[in-house]
Amino acid sequence: MISLRIHEQPLHDQPRERLARQGAGALSDAELLAILLRVGTNGTNVLQLAQQLLAESGGLQGLQRLDFQELCRLHGMGVSKAATVKAALEIGRRLARSAIEERFPIRSPADVATLLLVEMSHLDQEHLRTILLDTKNRVQQITTVYIGSLNAANVRVGEVFKEAVRRNSAGIIVVHNHPSGEPTPSMEDIEITRQLVSAGRLLDIEVVDHLIIGNGRYVSMRERGLGFE
Incomplete structure (x- = not known):
């Protein structure tokens, strides 16, 4: 031929x-x-x-x-x-x-997935990002806070909330990925969530949710009641 x-x-x-x-x-x-x-x-x-x-x-x-x-x-x-x-x-x-971020309102974990699931499903390192929200739960900004192995010891609460404080955000959604592709929360994930929720109360910035993304799947920590007790 x-x-x-x-x-x-x-x-x-x-x-x-x-x-x-x-x-x-x-x-x-x-x-x-x-x-x-x-x-x-x-x-x-x-x-x-x-x-x-x-x-x-x-x-x-x-x-x-x-x-x-x-x-x-x-x-x-x-x-x-x-x-x-x-x-x-x-x-x-x-x-x-x-196009999605422009005043995009977050009403559910599925809306967060619309923003980040495809991009974060295939990252070969752990990324921790924050979605900053205004008083109407509209997206102000998405910020990458950490790249690398995450654990409760090395996640600095101040870094997670830094941009939210600067932007006077009403709330944040924390999102990180598991490069293994399995989004099941670990004990470290639960501990990190507890620390962030507690810090958010002190700063008057609500931690609306913490999503873990795997290979085309996600878990909402708030929906499972993990770290939001």
């Missing part, structure tokens, strides 16, 4: 021309990626290269999870292509978050 180079395909079938004619929404993930990559490699046109990259990495989410060096090492990539892909994925992530 003969493989056509991308410029040898009929003009109307090429990704950039289809985007201009039909809009970006009409293109497949591989076609969008091909536009970013611009050129393929010897014997592989750019669309085939895009398809191979998506298959090897597990789709766009897989590409997002790869760090810059890992992306550079994939067949047909390199510093320039990797930088372009990483930049595009980050722009998309920021746009998606800003």
